[in-house]
Amino acid sequence: MSMIEATRAAGRWSVWAAAAVTLTLSVGCGQEAAQFETPEGCSEETGTCEAEVFVNAEEFEFLRRQGALVLDTRAEATYATGHVPGAINIKWSVFAKPDFNGILYDDAETLQTIAREYGVNDEQPVLIYGGGGSSESASGRVFWTLEYLGHENVYLLDGGFDQWTGARFEAIEAGVNEAVAGDFTVDLQPQRRATIEEVEAAIEDDTIRLVDTRTIEEWFAENLRDNPEGGHIPEAVHYHWENVLSEDGTLRPVDELRAELEALGIVDGTLAIPYCQSGVRSGFFYAVLKYLDYPEPKNYDGSWWEWSRDEDTVKVVEERE
Structure with a gap:
């Protein structure tokens, strides 16, 4: 029994299940859709894939056709010109307190209301993608946020939107989709x-x-980014988050990434706490750490914005050699 059949049998998710079926039938004029086959590691019987954290374009499309919620983290104008069919546009900052530059709302009720507004459900998988490359950090921040909220079935598209369009599964969709309210707890x-x-x-x-x-x-x-002070947190190591990406925007090989991180003292058994300016770039790095099978990392959403504004914290300023 597929995921869609199972949810129909249970009398739940009829709206998104039916929408998922409809979306797979439309191909734009002049565009030839690639023949789609179930990817290795995915099961039509269970409607799931073995992949964790990051999925490739084929796994992404399989889960989408099984009825997963798709969230697009790109700029609204970019999203409106073309997106994965059925995708809902979301800003990473909707879960953050205004004027606190990335720090999440404190109360679960507010966070739950926001998640439901974007169509998040308890048992429905969530697929997230961004624009790839340096813009991909927003997708990682949404991934981390939903994991912090307790959703256990969230995936990131490795390489972002271009990887999906390059596979030519289906014509992109223009306009804006309105989310059907979810029931996520x-x-x-x-x-x-x-x-x-x-x-x-x-x-x-x-x-x-x-x-x-x-x-x-x-x-x-050297770049204060409108913070009152610059520098870094004591005992921190530096690893620019974009170092994890290859030229085409997908993740670099696992062995290369682990070797670089181990050289910084991030070894098996190490609890890593990434941070950046507002917990966005570090949110993506959090996802990479999970992908690399490190122990449960923690993202510091307050990051340098909060640290630099606290009079009691120590800021380390070094000069380049």
Whole structure:
């Protein structure tokens, strides 16, 4: 029994299940759709794939056709000109408190209301994609947010939108889709989010590695980004988040990434806490750490925006050699 059949039998998700079937039937004039076959590692019987965290274009399309919710994290204008059929546009910042530059709302009820507004359901898988390359960080931030809210079935499209269009599954869709309200129940997972107090404690803990995922200019306080002070958190190591990407925007080989991280002291058994300016770039790095099978990482959503504004925190400023 497929996922769609199972949910119909249970009397749930009839709206998104039916929509998923409809979307696979439309191909734009002049565009030849690629013949689609079930990817290796995916099951038509269960409607699932073995992949975790990141999925390739074929796995993404399989799950989409099985009825997964698709979230597009690109700019609204870009999304409106063309997107994966059925995708809902979402800004990573909708879950963050206004004027706090990335820090999430504190109460579960508010976060739950927002997630439901974008069509998130309890048992429905969520597929997230962005624009690829340097713009892909927003997709990782949404991934981390939904994981923090307790959703256990969230995936990122490796390489972003261009990987899907390059596979020519179906014509892209223009316009704006309105989400059907979901029924997602938030179950906050504090082990996935670092507070400023936890980051301060991590400075003195050899089993924890703070990872600064910003640019090298931000690390050396050469680019303050409107913060009152520059520099970095004590004992942090620097690893620009874009280093994980290859030229086509997909992830670099696992062995290469692990070797680079191990050289920084991020080894098996290390709890990594990435941060950036507002927890967006580090949100993507959080997803990469999970993909690489490191212990449950924590994203610091307050990041340098919060750290630089706290008078009691230590800021380290170094000069380039």
